[in-house]
Amino acid sequence: MAKKTNLTTKRFGPRYGRTVKQKVAKVEALAKKTYKCPYCSAEKVKKKTAGIWECRKCDKVFTSKAYTVDKAVFSKKE
Numbered sequence: 001m002a003k004k005t006n007l008t009t010k011r012f013g014p015r016y017g018r019t020v021k022q023k024v025a026k027v028e029a030l031a032k033k034t035y036k037c038p039y040c041s042a043e044k045v046k047k048k049t050a051g052i053w054e055c056r057k058c059d060k061v062f063t064s065k066a067y068t069v070d071k072a073v074f075s076k077k078e
Contacts (some may be wrong), residue, residue, distance in 0.1 A: 027067055035069040038062070045069060 008028045009021040035045040037055040044056040050066045064070045 031067040038069075 009025045012021055012024075031047050034043050035053070036043055037045050037058060037060065039060045039062075040055060040058040042055065042057040045053050046056060047067075048054045048061065051063050052061065053064055053069055054061045
């Protein structure tokens with residue numbers, strides 16, 4: 001029995017193949033996930049646009065990777 005496809009990739013129908021659709025589903029899941037804010041430590045960071053993230057609690061806007069928040073950038077002590 002085949003794996004169920006993610007709802008975000010159903011829009012492609014039978015085109016592009018299974019592996020490509022699984023990779024797209026993984027990237028889209030990472031982009032839609034909420035992340036921890038590096039300023040207030042709340043799990044309220046959502047993607048605004050590609051590479052721009054916004055905390056919905058403290059209203060901070062910052063840049064990071066296109067689809068995920070890079071934790072290595074904010075772990076450095078300045």
